[in-house]
Amino acid sequence: MERVGRGDDAKAWEKLGYRLVLEYRLVFPASFAALPHLVHLASRSAQARGLAGTILRCAAGHHGCDDLLAACADAIAEFSELLDRHLQTRPPDYLETFLDLLAAKEQYHWSAALGDFTDDFYHLACPHCAVEVTIAIGDHGRYSAIRDWHLGDVDRLGLRPAAHEELSGIGRWMHETAVRDAHEPLADGIAHLFGKAECPRCASVFTIADEYTSANSPILQ
Template identity: 55%
Template sequence: MTDWELMYDSRGDSARVPELLDRVEGDLDPEAWQELERRLTVGAPLTFPASFAALPRLVRLAGANSRARRLAGRIVRYAAATDGCDDLLEECTASIVELGRLLDEELRARPDHYLDTFRDLLATRQQYHWAAVLQDSADAAYGVGCPHCPVEVTMVIGSHAQYSTIRTEQPNDVERRTLRPATPEQLSGTGRWMYETAVRDGRYPLAEAIVHLFGRAECPRCAALFTFADEYTAANRPLV
């Protein structure tokens, strides 16, 4: 039984959230959904103790309600940016596992919001760093420190080119180095799962981006080759 008096939401309140959950469970109340979303997640991104307390009920609704799936997914995805939420996440383990199953089913249906759902699913697998970084743009940029010299290397992965560079204030990147993508056979662990899921669902541009993310980049400064995914994970994966 949730003790709502110990919880708070984005407005520092707690009593309103269970009332709103009752309203959205009873019918499709758009005003209740909007208020619930504002109270449980805000831009930054942030979540609150009340967000995790609401998660089991949201997941119970999620099988038949796409809005509940999206809100539950955002709560889990934002968890890594919320200080002191580890214990709250542990209490939601069963709900998060079930949410992951529902999100995977949704991906198989190839929804219009595929990438958001893909990112939410990554978060249910505790891959918060990849859930945060994956982008859906013509030229997505990813930065990481070169492990061999003190410069920031930016990887650009887009529909027109895939390269590493050192970003400056100049309007155009200089000293570009072509990325060396991994082959599907070279992928393992999370990278292999991400690639196989994207291919399974016919998301070939996403699959192509993934083999580049898990491939090798060349530092334009020192010419060293390194595996981008290893450096990015070491620098960004939260300790959970």
């Protein structure tokens, strides 16, 4: 930490990253012990900001360090404010910062699942007939479909994006933040993700984010 604290030595940061986030993105006591120091450096170091964000994104894993993570609450709150300020500058690393902020808010599921909505697919089971439905949100279209491995996505039906006043909870915060920062592709993608889809098989209508979350949300250990 002393070496990286003196500047932006790329090799030193890379070595520190390997020490604090193990292979397969595993964190351990040293990761959380370093987190407050990384947050202290984050306002002037993109490397520190990125490494602190990586540690938080991994916090949903099986690390057995709940007490150490809880002890970082003040540092995480400070980091959240820093990330939010950084987002408002509309930086090139906007999406990565957005995902780090979601992790800082303990929204690990969306931190891991959210893409840039250029080529995003979400797979879930229809809550009524249990058929697997593919949700596409990106440049290729915004639709629900049945995926056929020979024919591609068939029986496509357009999604129904949520209006801002229909959003609540983390979906509303995500949308408001993207709108505030004039990140139109992200705001539009979130509106569709938290909107509704129709099942091509049984014609039932469901909220995409709710069904995807119930099937994929990780449990913090």
